[in-house]
Amino acid sequence: MTSDDSALSSVLPEEAAVLAATVAGSVLLPGDEGYDDERAVFNLNHGLEPALIVVALSEADVQAAVAFAAGQHRPALAVSTGHQMVGRAHGAVVIATHRMDDVAVDAAGRTARVGAGAIWSEVVKKTAAVGLAPLNGSNPTVGVAGYTLGGGLSPTLGRSHGYAADHVRSLDVVTADGELRHVDARSDPDLFWALRGGKGNFGVVTALEFDLFPVPRLYGGALYFPGERMADVLRAWTAWYPGTPETMVSSIAVLRLAGQPELPVPLHEEFLVAVRVAYNGQAADGERIVAPLRAAAPAVLDTVADMPYTKAATIHNEPTEPVPYYERSIMLREFPAQAQDRLLQLAGPDSESTLVIVELRALGGAWDREPAVPNAVATRGLPYVLLGVAGGPVSDEPQLKESVAELLDGMEPWRGDRRLVNNLAPDEAGDAAAIYGAERYKRLAAVKKAYDPANMFRLNHNVQPAA
Numbered sequence: 001m002t003s004d005d006s007a008l009s010s011v012l013p014e015e016a017a018v019l020a021a022t023v024a025g026s027v028l029l030p031g032d033e034g035y036d037d038e039r040a041v042f043n044l045n046h047g048l049e050p051a052l053i054v055v056a057l058s059e060a061d062v063q064a065a066v067a068f069a070a071g072q073h074r075p076a077l078a079v080s081t082g083h084q085m086v087g088r089a090h091g092a093v094v095i096a097t098h099r100m101d102d103v104a105v106d107a108a109g110r111t112a113r114v115g116a117g118a119i120w121s122e123v124v125k126k127t128a129a130v131g132l133a134p135l136n137g138s139n140p141t142v143g144v145a146g147y148t149l150g151g152g153l154s155p156t157l158g159r160s161h162g163y164a165a166d167h168v169r170s171l172d173v174v175t176a177d178g179e180l181r182h183v184d185a186r187s188d189p190d191l192f193w194a195l196r197g198g199k200g201n202f203g204v205v206t207a208l209e210f211d212l213f214p215v216p217r218l219y220g221g222a223l224y225f226p227g228e229r230m231a232d233v234l235r236a237w238t239a240w241y242p243g244t245p246e247t248m249v250s251s252i253a254v255l256r257l258a259g260q261p262e263l264p265v266p267l268h269e270e271f272l273v274a275v276r277v278a279y280n281g282q283a284a285d286g287e288r289i290v291a292p293l294r295a296a297a298p299a300v301l302d303t304v305a306d307m308p309y310t311k312a313a314t315i316h317n318e319p320t321e322p323v324p325y326y327e328r329s330i331m332l333r334e335f336p337a338q339a340q341d342r343l344l345q346l347a348g349p350d351s352e353s354t355l356v357i358v359e360l361r362a363l364g365g366a367w368d369r370e371p372a373v374p375n376a377v378a379t380r381g382l383p384y385v386l387l388g389v390a391g392g393p394v395s396d397e398p399q400l401k402e403s404v405a406e407l408l409d410g411m412e413p414w415r416g417d418r419r420l421v422n423n424l425a426p427d428e429a430g431d432a433a434a435i436y437g438a439e440r441y442k443r444l445a446a447v448k449k450a451y452d453p454a455n456m457f458r459l460n461h462n463v464q465p466a467a
């Protein structure tokens with residue numbers, strides 16, 4: 001069930017006042033002080049224009065916001081950092097969770113329990129203090145909730161431990177009926193399965209409890225090569241990865257960052273190929289394993305070294321402040337020599353590519369294994385994620401989209417049949433069935449029907465309730 005939300009009317013001030021009287025956080029209408037700060041998102045080319053924003057401080061606030069949305073037949077949307085929005089949320093109730101950012105670490109039990117608004121840098125800081133690490137992503141400012149519910153592909157520890165969603169012990173979630181549920185494998189097996197991979201489709205998660213791993217240090221960083229040497233580096237990296245242990249995670253990125261001074265890169269004016277590595281083991285072993293990459297070509301910068309886990313975000317060195325961009329990804333089911341040649345044609349030194357980042361993450365290992373408690377993550381068995389990022393203002397969006405399409409269409413012969421929901425673009429909102437595959441989507445749609453029959457949580461890569 002979808003609807004045209006642009007037809008929804010404004011929330012009246014007296015209606016907002018009734019809600020505000022029951023909420024400990026703030027209730028904001030367009031024009032209110034704070035509304036503009038709360039609707040800002042990470043991609044400067046997008047923005048939210050909801051009818052109402054509830055800045056929640058507690059589960060009770062989330063319940064009140066969901067009940068309000070239900071009473072007014074409005075869609076509701078949880079937002080923590082705004083790293084991945086779909087549409088502008090016209091007429092919707094946005095539930096901003098960033099103030100629900102508690103992080104509690106149980107060092108003996110090797111778990112963390114975090115609020116829906118926690119971001120990875122804060123979690124890593126607290127877990128590292130007791131020598132533990134979560135399955136965090138590349139960017140320190142990404143939110144734990146959206147990342148984990150969308151699978152959560154950790155470029156530091158994922159190959160040996162799987163998706164972040166595989167290690168969720170329990171979730172607290174407010175469903176469309178306004179009920180707060182503590183969900184785990186025993187209490188609500190279907191909802192627990194669907195939430196871990198099905199993302200924001202089933203309710204507003206207020207807290208997550210997940211496993212931590214004893215990883216105080218990494219041997220990691222990036223080798224930056226001149227872009228002109230891309231062929232040598234790409235072929236060396238592709239041949240090297242399958243022979244490395246699961247404790248080694250790696251990706252390759254073609255970077256054209258000149259003219260993007262806001263990006264935190266070490267070398268601005270260059271066309272570079274970066275090979276990122278994260279090895280969970282002794283530095284001496286890491287050095288030995290990385291040697292063939294160092295031999296691929298002379299690096300212009302080599303940051304690969306022993307580091308505390310708290311420095312893991314330096315490996316990808318991504319922007320932490322909002323930037324204007326368009327990005328989209330596909331999975332590859334294989335990456336043979338012909339595919340390498342095609343990628344060189346599309347993004348290499350002789351191409352006309354203007355993409356700021358073309359990133360290929362190699363997967364395998366635990367990413368392919370079903371976790372102890374199965375979940376809705378759809379991408380097992382697909383060995384690579386290919387991401388294209390175009391940078392520029394919204395006025396250039398048609399060209400940005402075209403340049404990403406050129407890359408991904410060019411790799412079509414090797415495209416996998418499913419995709420990672422975390423990397424989907426806003427304009428792929430209608431693609432959920434294709435993302436998950438028919439069987440998984442059918443099960444998701446049945447769970448959706450049971451918990452959100454009116455499709456209140458539809459401002460996402462939407463799973464529609466089963467008929």
Ligand SMILES: Cc1cc2nc3c(=O)[nH]c(=O)nc-3n(C[C@H](O)[C@H](O)[C@H](O)COP(=O)(O)OP(=O)(O)OC[C@H]3O[C@@H](n4cnc5c(N)ncnc54)[C@H](O)[C@@H]3O)c2cc1C
Binds near residue numbers: 203
């Ligand atoms: C620079 C950058 C680097 C990234 N690196 C990685 C990476 O290494 N690995 C990876 O897997 N992904 C990565 N991502 C993708 C990222 O995981 C997604 O963008 C994710 O959705 C961000 O979650 P968020 O909570 O920060 O964002 P938000 O935009 O706040 O939320 C995104 C969506 O998640 C859902 N959601 C958020 N909070 C809740 C909640 N409390 N309850 C229910 N649903 C909720 C909603 O559907 C919401 O629309 C990266 C993204 C960026 C921009």
